[in-house]
Amino acid sequence: MTKILGFLLLVSGVALAQAPTAQAPTLKPVGTVDDLMIGIIWPISDEVFYITTRETPKTEEEWLHFQGRMLMLAESANLLMMPGRAWDNDKWMKDSQRLYDAGSAAYKAAKARDLDKIASLSDAMYAACVGCHNDYRPNYRKRPLTPEPVPEQ
Template identity: 40%
Template sequence: MLDLIYPASNDLLLTIFRGGPKDEGEWAAARRSALALAESGNLLLTRSRSPQADWIEDTKLLVDAGAAAYKAAQARDTKALADVREPLDRSCTTCHRQFRPNVFPQQGGSK
């Protein structure tokens, strides 16, 4: 989480909050971050992780948010990329509330 998912989500959210990518280098970085999120979610779904239904549902939120961000970045669609902010935030907060309560508060969000 700390070495792959957190930096990718942070980079993507910072890009969104700054109004979207401004040049090809920033679009490429957005694609890399989005792909890292989607594929990290797929890794978290491997059988060696957790068979819990909640874990699977929460992880699929990350996969879906990463895939949507990648599609938006591929299309260079700033609005579609901005629309990923809420689902990405929800994927993190939903999972952390259940599986990392010592790290994430029970109430509130990352907004």
């Protein structure tokens, strides 16, 4: 039974592959993973981590700006997963998914102007960073934890 199913899937897969569907556009990464971290993911996640202590949006204009930043953060998870940039098709995807989930929730909460909700997402967001760094950053444990603030001297 499994064999038959597998065969059917194979056949329909071939048929689909040959159908004259529009070709997916070729994605062309501009920056490296490191560039995304430094330019987008690190600074924007900081806006979540410090939402109540540093950069609380107040005016409607600030909220709109913040909302856009959360959208960028959530979408950056897709950028990490895109072919040509993802480091593998395994744990990398799961680690990126956690950033996607936390980022999407933050975007939703930003649209609802729900400050408490955003603050409560801090832990999940942080776990997403640390999870992937543990898996993929060489010498990660030798470096100070990002984005934990460096202790005052």
